[in-house]
Amino acid sequence: MAEISLRERAVRHLARRDHSRAELARKLAPYGTAEEIDDVLNRMHELELLSDRRFAEAWVRGKAARFGTARLRHDLAQRGVARDTVDAALAAEGGDDELGRARQVWTGKFGIAPADAREWAKQARFLQSRGFGGDVIRKVLNETPDESA
Incomplete structure (x- = not known):
């Protein structure tokens, strides 16, 4: 079987989904030199396949x-x-609308207000792991369910 070219590998990756330049460079690294990879990535960018x-x-x-x-x-x-x-x-x-998104994520996972400090901490950790800030977490967990409606 013939060796697959760098360009063909890049096109195959981009056909599956969009990639960042750094991601695609990392995936192509085992198959060529840095200069070859840079040339292929520049060409993909010129063709608007990579953005x-x-x-x-x-x-x-x-x-x-x-x-x-x-x-x-x-x-x-x-x-x-x-x-x-x-x-x-x-x-x-x-x-x-970070607060609205946090509310939706929280409702999907828990849906009921925390009953005690331990439950509050558990729900806060969950929202924090999802990338929501402390002020947003406090607003979501301190409001009563009727306020969000």
């Missing part, structure tokens, strides 16, 4: 309903997306 902006927007759109802004920022940074690109993707998605 960190498009990747970030798709990532935020797909994950925003389940995660807070902090988690989305962290995940995109781990995938090598620049901070200004992340900020633009979060702004495009309308990330100003």
